[in-house]
Amino acid sequence: MIIANKSQWRHVSRDNPCPVCGHATWCSVSADTCVCVCMREAKGSRKITQNGGYLHVIHHHRSGRRTGPQATTNSVPTHNEEIAAAVDAAWRNATPGAMAYLAAGLRVSLASLNSLHAGYSVAVCGYTFPMTDGRGVILGARIRTVSGHKYSMTGGHEGIFVARNFTPGPRLIICEGPTDLAALLTIGITDAIGRPSCCGAAKLIRHRVEDWRPKQIIIISDADAPGRDGATALARDLMWHCPDVRIMEPPAGRKDMRAWVCCGAGKEEIEQHITHAAPVRMVINHSCQGPTNAQ
Numbered sequence: 001m002i003i004a005n006k007s008q009w010r011h012v013s014r015d016n017p018c019p020v021c022g023h024a025t026w027c028s029v030s031a032d033t034c035v036c037v038c039m040r041e042a043k044g045s046r047k048i049t050q051n052g053g054y055l056h057v058i059h060h061h062r063s064g065r066r067t068g069p070q071a072t073t074n075s076v077p078t079h080n081e082e083i084a085a086a087v088d089a090a091w092r093n094a095t096p097g098a099m100a101y102l103a104a105g106l107r108v109s110l111a112s113l114n115s116l117h118a119g120y121s122v123a124v125c126g127y128t129f130p131m132t133d134g135r136g137v138i139l140g141a142r143i144r145t146v147s148g149h150k151y152s153m154t155g156g157h158e159g160i161f162v163a164r165n166f167t168p169g170p171r172l173i174i175c176e177g178p179t180d181l182a183a184l185l186t187i188g189i190t191d192a193i194g195r196p197s198c199c200g201a202a203k204l205i206r207h208r209v210e211d212w213r214p215k216q217i218i219i220i221s222d223a224d225a226p227g228r229d230g231a232t233a234l235a236r237d238l239m240w241h242c243p244d245v246r247i248m249e250p251p252a253g254r255k256d257m258r259a260w261v262c263c264g265a266g267k268e269e270i271e272q273h274i275t276h277a278a279p280v281r282m283v284i285n286h287s288c289q290g291p292t293n294a295q
């Protein structure tokens with residue numbers, strides 16, 4: 001585990017250029033020169049950092065001379081460099097107009113889209129939302145076409161949507177999809193992640209819950225049968241790892257979280273609903289010894 005705090009970072013300069021991209025600006029290197037946050041090069045990186053850069057581990061010869069990014073032999077195998085580069089290019093190349101069009105269409109803030117590293121790709125004619133393992137490792141990407149059609153980028157894996165400034169805390173809200181998450185971020189609810197579909201990424205979420213150990217989990221379910229089934233299945237899984245798991249649905253007439261926020265729900269109203277959501281209880285059925293949901 002490599003940890004370097006802020007005071008241990010040095011900006012690159014003409015005399016000490018970035019060991020990854022070779023440029024003299026924008027990137028940073030840890031004081032011990034073992035780790036670099038390159039703002040340009042995704043290839044060979046371990047993860048995307050909170051400031052949108054790429055964390056590279058720089059190995060050394062015994063003499064201490066750097067050997068460059070190719071030395072990252074222990075890269076996380078699931079990190080999809082091709083998709084990481086594609087979503088990053090889409091994020092960097094998206095015009096303000098394109099992102100403003102998406103924000104207005106979804107009725108979410110530009111800042112929320114930016115924090116999800118959303119971009120626009122001319123190559124796929126759609127908006128891109130990276131899916132990660134919850135620790136910054138890019139696994140895949142969701143594409144949303146201008147007409148609203150959604151699909152996943154070829155070659156990737158299912159992951160979760162996490163804002164760059166997400167910090168695990170005592171509560172974890174799990175909603176469905178990047179745009180519901182953007183709606184929550186827009187109204188200032190930031191302790192939330194998005195799952196890729198109503199039943200997606202359950203195993204990955206369980207792993208992150210094991211790491212993050214929240215005291216309370218709120219699963220926001222779409223107000224339809226597949227949404228409820230997916231939320232219940234996830235709750236049954238997570239209740240082994242968290243003492244207080246709740247399922248919450250938007251009120252009648254609001255099909256999902258974004259629709260609810262679009263209808264004017266603010267942070268206060270949603271927090272109130274969360275308070276009133278009943279914890280999912282475990283009932284041991286003695287005939288099969290399995291937990292059932294008795295909300």
Ligand SMILES: [Zn+2]
Binds near residue numbers: 039
């Ligand atoms: Zn660099």
